[in-house]
Amino acid sequence: MPNGWMSRALAATVLVTSFAAGEALAQNVTYTDNQALRGSQEFAGACSKCHGGGATGGQGPALVGAKFDQAWRGKPAIQLFEFISGNMPYDDPGGLAKDTYVVIMAHILKLNGIPAGAALVVDPPGTIPAK
């Protein structure tokens, strides 16, 4: 077998493998509509008294629109998950179940027009897509 062929085949394999890894990292975060629906109920109970019913802001900042775009778009989804599950509700940080934070995050993503897809999970992989 000619040596040149082998090394070209190897180089192609390495290229394809690293491309696949890059794709996985760059994947956008998703959630299901059912999660977002459950999240809207949890949000009403645990978050809306400070952030407003539509998350448009009140005692706490807006979680939609320009404020959300600036704070979260282009960032790893896990940063938003860790912020919410570690710091919110402001008067009871970390006080909710992990799965409750997951569905609340799904609701916030939906409010911001991020498309649904595969289920959101605890410590979610992927990125919050830029606009």
Ligand code: HEC
């Ligand atoms: C008692 C009032 C209160 C409650 C309840 C509350 N928050 Fe907050 N939230 C705040 C305040 C105040 C800030 C700003 C904190 C800061 O900047 O340090 C904030 C900040 C945030 C931010 C960051 C906003 C940004 O773009 O920088 C997110 C996300 C958030 N809250 C989500 C939630 C979620 C989800 C819940 C429900 C589980 C919740 N909050 C419940 C008061 C509250």
